[in-house]
Amino acid sequence: MTRRWLLPLTLATAMAIAACESPDTPVRLTPYQFRLAGTDTVFHWPDSSLPVRFWVEPAGALPQYVDRGLRMWERQFLYGEFRGLRVSDSAAADVLVFMEGDPPPQAPLTGDPPLLVCEGVTLVPARQADPSGGTRFAGRLEVDVWWYAGFAASDVANCLARVTAHELGHALGIFAHSADPNDLMFLRPDAPAPSLRDRSTIQVLYHTPADILPWIPMPGSPAVAATTPIR
Numbered sequence: 075m076t077r078r079w080l081l082p083l084t085l086a087t088a089m090a091i092a093a094c095e096s097p098d099t100p101v102r103l104t105p106y107q108f109r110l111a112g113t114d115t116v117f118h119w120p121d122s123s124l125p126v127r128f129w130v131e132p133a134g135a136l137p138q139y140v141d142r143g144l145r146m147w148e149r150q151f152l153y154g155e156f157r158g159l160r161v162s163d164s165a166a167a168d169v170l171v172f173m174e175g176d177p178p179p180q181a182p183l184t185g186d187p188p189l190l191v192c193e194g195v196t197l198v199p200a201r202q203a204d205p206s207g208g209t210r211f212a213g214r215l216e217v218d219v220w221w222y223a224g225f226a227a228s229d230v231a232n233c234l235a236r237v238t239a240h241e242l243g244h245a246l247g248i249f250a251h252s253a254d255p256n257d258l259m260f261l262r263p264d265a266p267a268p269s270l271r272d273r274s275t276i277q278v279l280y281h282t283p284a285d286i287l288p289w290i291p292m293p294g295s296p297a298v299a300a301t302t303p304i305r
């Protein structure tokens with residue numbers, strides 16, 4: 075670095091920079107891949123599905139982690155392209171969220187360094203033909219999370235909050251991972267919230283034509299759809 079860059083800014087320059095950093099100004103970073111590997115599927119929830127309905131198993135603070143994750147993702151959009159809602163009737167849900175194993179210990183979230191003491195997976199259903207000529211998912215999306223015993227309750231809570239938010243990113247349609255560990259959608263998420271690159275990626279995804287529609291009950295739907303797991 076040369077000292078040239080350390081010269082004091084003029085007031086006008088400083089004001090211009092402040093304006094550029096206002097929260098309403100779109101900041102774009104190069105998005106990462108969001109298509110489903112091997113199929114090139116692009117999926118995002120259409121306007122007609124909003125708010126997307128999430129049923130969440132009442133295990134520990136899992137419902138609160140889902141609410142928190144949904145609000146985080148909603149804030150990444152400029153025009154309300156995604157809205158999520160937790161519902162009490164699983165039959166009326168678009169996405170099911172389960173806690174595998176025992177309910178987790180509950181503890182307030184902290185800023186402690188992240189530990190990988192939990193994991194999650196999002197199950198993307200197979201597709202089926204739709205009478206409109208397009209294709210639809212053959213079932214609901216499903217998110218499963220689980221945790222490991224023997225760790226501090228706060229570390230488990232932090233991990234579950236983080237991993238739940240990551241899995242919700244998959245459930246919104248990011249069917250791949252970022253290669254940058256600073257992003258929430260990195261394979262092993264350390265980031266507590268969507269980064270600017272996550273933000274750019276979800277915005278680009280929601281402005282890319284989707285080639286598959288969400289599941290709706292219809293004749294010929296399999297009782298249990300085959301799924302592709304995304305960790």
Ligand SMILES: [Zn+2]
Nearest residue numbers: 240261304305
């Ligand atoms: Zn993942």
